[in-house]
Amino acid sequence: MEKGRDVFMQGYRHGIPIGLGYFAVAFSLGIAARDYGFSAIQGFFASLITYASAGQYMGFALYATNTTLAELVLLMFIINARYILMGFALNQRMPEGTPLSTRLLVGSCITDEIFGITIARPGIPTPYYTFGALIAAVPLWALGTALGITMGNVLPARIVSALSVALFGMFIAVIIPPARKDRAVLGAVAVSFALSYASVHLPLVSQLSQGNRTILLTIIISAVFAALFPRKTEDISEGGAADEH
Amino acid sequence: MSINVYLYIIVMAFATWLMRVAASLIMKKPIKNRFFQSFLYYVPYVTLAVMTFPAIVEATQSPLAGAAALIVCIAAAWFGQGLFTVAVLGCVTVLILELFL
Numbered sequence: 227m228e229k230g231r232d233v234f235m236q237g238y239r240h241g242i243p244i245g246l247g248y249f250a251v252a253f254s255l256g257i258a259a260r261d262y263g264f265s266a267i268q269g270f271f272a273s274l275i276t277y278a279s280a281g282q283y284m285g286f287a288l289y290a291t292n293t294t295l296a297e298l299v300l301l302m303f304i305i306n307a308r309y310i311l312m313g314f315a316l317n318q319r320m321p322e323g324t325p326l327s328t329r330l331l332v333g334s335c336i337t338d339e340i341f342g343i344t345i346a347r348p349g350i351p352t353p354y355y356t357f358g359a360l361i362a363a364v365p366l367w368a369l370g371t372a373l374g375i376t377m378g379n380v381l382p383a384r385i386v387s388a389l390s391v392a393l394f395g396m397f398i399a400v401i402i403p404p405a406r407k408d409r410a411v412l413g414a415v416a417v418s419f420a421l422s423y424a425s426v427h428l429p430l431v432s433q434l435s436q437g438n439r440t441i442l443l444t445i446i447i448s449a450v451f452a453a454l455f456p457r458k459t460e461d462i463s464e465g466g467a468a469d470e471h
Numbered sequence: 472m473s474i475n476v477y478l479y480i481i482v483m484a485f486a487t488w489l490m491r492v493a494a495s496l497i498m499k500k501p502i503k504n505r506f507f508q509s510f511l512y513y514v515p516y517v518t519l520a521v522m523t524f525p526a527i528v529e530a531t532q533s534p535l536a537g538a539a540a541l542i543v544c545i546a547a548a549w550f551g552q553g554l555f556t557v558a559v560l561g562c563v564t565v566l567i568l569e570l571f572l
Contacts, residue, residue: 243555268476275484285483292473295482302486308518309487313494315511322500329495336491338522343554345515387532388566394527395544395561397519402548404516414513418520426525436526444518451517452509 230354237358244339244359245366247396250389251279252367253381256374258283262290266372273368277337277360280436281306308441312341316351328353335360339393342400410455418447536568 252273259269264286276282284305288298313333320329332344335356343359344351405412425431425439434442502508524541531537540561547557 240554243558247558264476268480271477272480272483275480276487278487281483281487285479289474289476289479295474295479298479298482299486302483303490306487306490309490310493311511311514311518313491314498315514317494317498318501318508318511320498320501326495329498330492333492333495334488338519342515342519383532384566384569387530387536387569388562390530391527391537391540391544391561391565392558394523394530395540395558396554397523398541398544398561399548399552399554399557401516401519401523402545403551406549411513411516414517415520418517419524422521423525440518440521443521444514447517447521448510448513451513452506456505456509457512 230352233352233354234358237355237360238362239358240343241340241359241362243392244343244396245363247339247389247392248363248367249370250386251393252370253374253378253386254390255279255282255286256371256376257378258374259286259371260375260378262286264289264375266375269375270368270372273371274364277364277367278306278309279338284435304438305435308338308444309336311441311444312336312338312345315345316341319345319351321350324350332356337363339363339396342397346400346404410451413455414447414451417451418443421447531565531569533569533572535572536565539568540564 255273256266256269259272259282264272272282272285276285281302284301285298288301313336316332316336317329320332331353332351335344335353337360340356340359340363344356347355401411401415405415421443422439425443431439431442502511527541528534528537531540543564544557544561547560552560
């Protein structure tokens with residue numbers, strides 16, 4: 227059995243590079259938030275409790291247009307719908323009888339990146355790991371937002387440009403090792419790159435928000451690969467079984 | 472007629488949180504259906520791949536630097552480098568290339 231504290235510390239360590247990437251992205255989020263009339267404290271608070279990049283961009287922008295709360299909720303549902311899929315993928319790894327509290331705690335930590343490292347980690351998803359990562363990463367996300375609001379134009383553009391790549395570097399580090407081991411995953415990644423690029427330029431699809439394009443492509447590509455290259459049962463449970471002996 | 476900004480932020484956070492825990496509230500045990508299992512197996516890789524490209528090329532001042540960072544990161548991850556190293560190599564690539572581009 228893994229010790230909770232060790233797993234928490236592992237999550238914390240893995241959360242640090244994520245937090246550094248967040249910091250850079252949050253900085254540009256902060257610059258936008260200031261334009262929409264948010265103070266540094268409001269931006270900090272919003273990032274601390276929401277920790278959702280695309281959703282917050284949308285939320286800040288909407289506030290400036292005097293939207294209603296109902297519209298806000300509806301848009302958050304749509305733009306963050308990918309979290310539902312990620313929640314399913316994590317819960318799929320949890321055995322029957324897992325307490326609801328455990329499921330809720332793991333789910334509450336979902337961000338694109340924390341989901342990525344949690345699903346890549348062998349074994350059953352545990353709140354110790356996800357909270358370790360969350361506690362490392364989210365304060366940097368909130369701090370970056372506040373700093374972006376207060377001193378948006380101080381950092382040289384070159385530095386912001388370089389930092390903005392960190393997040394994608396982490397995505398790549400999550401998807402490439404399994405793609406190397408498994409031809410079907412490699413194919414799925416290649417097709418995803420190609421269709422994602424195409425969707426930015428195609429009529430109709432390109433008019434969708436980035437979040438909606440992401441979820442649409444995710445559902446279509448994953449479904450096609452699931453139909454063409456279904457997994458053997460051992461493949462799917464391998465993560466869960468690996469840590470139990 | 473503007474909404475209190477803190478109420479607005481709390482509603483935004485709560486709606487986001489509901490999406491995070493929606494599956495946790497519904498699922499009691501792993502789903503046996505093979506198609507659904509396979510679908511969920513591919514979801515994380517596809518989502519992250521879709522979010523990475525072409526966004527990485529658009530995030531940098533010079534698209535060429537972003538493209539180079541993409542290649543460097545893929546190569547580094549392919550040859551077994553960890554999360555942090557891959558991310559830093561990507562940043563350094565952009566920093567160096569944008570001196571010239």
